[in-house]
Amino acid sequence: MKNVEVSIEACLACMVECEKCSTDCLTMQGHEECVKLCRDCADICALCARLCARGSKFADALCALCVKCCEDCANECSKHDMESCKKCADACKKCAEACKM
Template identity: 60%
Template structure:
């Protein structure tokens, strides 16, 4: 269960970072970042909920979460030098992607 607790924490941290990034990207009309962060935020919320209840579909969802988080990290990294929220989001997404990928294999 420790792995699931770590994953839930990473998913929630990623969700929060994405929401902050969305808010900041709205101000500068960075559509690419907004779109992927919305998807990432939603999948992280769902993944955390599945983990919290011990869903038997968790590994499938972890794989998708890892894929979306990786894509979000890559997009946000493009803007990290100019926007602190993009840097924080990229870091949170990368960590979440790594943990979810590990659990997807389990």
């Protein structure tokens, strides 16, 4: 069974790192996909945290989407050497694991 508090904390941490990464990558050539995925991931993580916090009946379905989004974002960020991309990839991996449990 999923630990809701762990999922919420992981989602919020991931949201923050995705926002930082997308901002850092905005001006980097070749990072367009990173920016797009980070922005989507940040939004999904924020919504996932809110739905989990309120015990929504849609939380599990959104967590499944969050896992997919985080995995895609982590894969993209792992392609880049920037520190913010590395932190984002790590946060995305942790969030995906927390939302799977």
